[in-house]
Amino acid sequence: MNNASSALKVAAGIFLTIALITIIVILFVSAQEATKTAQNSFSDIQTELSQAAFTVYDDTTVSGSQVTNALRKFKDRDQFGILVKTGKNRGGEWYGDILNVNDPESSEFYGAVINHSNVPISNAWDERLNEYVNPSGKFKAKVVKDSSNVVRGLIFTQTTLLP
DSSP, rough: OHHHHHHHHHHHHHHHHHHHHHHHHHHHHHHHHHHHHHHHHHHEEEHHHHHTTGGGGSSOOEEEEHHOOOOOOOOTTTTTTTEOOOOOTOEEEEEEEEOOOOSOOOOOTTTOOOOOOOOGGGGGGGGSSOOOOOOTEEEEEEEEOOOOOOOOEEEEEEEEEEO
């Protein structure tokens, strides 16, 4: 009788241990799924925040002072260029990197960095130059994204140039 009682105790102990391990595994798997979901949500939020700085410039009209502020703000950003087209310089001047904006936006090469521009942003403040940005002027802003949907630059066109 003593052996049967000991065997039942051992069997009950094994059964409880298996049940406890099963519960822990189930909790771990569900926690792992919740972690994956949280990581995906965090990644989406991070992407939105990284592009939030450019939503101000997405097909809006901005002042010349906002254009010069953008030049200052993004001047040291890697693989990023700003094209400013003024009334005196209809072809525009690139600051930072020169981007491919001649191909259609659906092209894989649109927004790609072609070269680096050595034009100093101080040209935008010099009234004697064609690149001068009038602080009270109005500019149509456009965001340039490459084929990976990464923001690569901005284009500012003075509204007097638009048809």
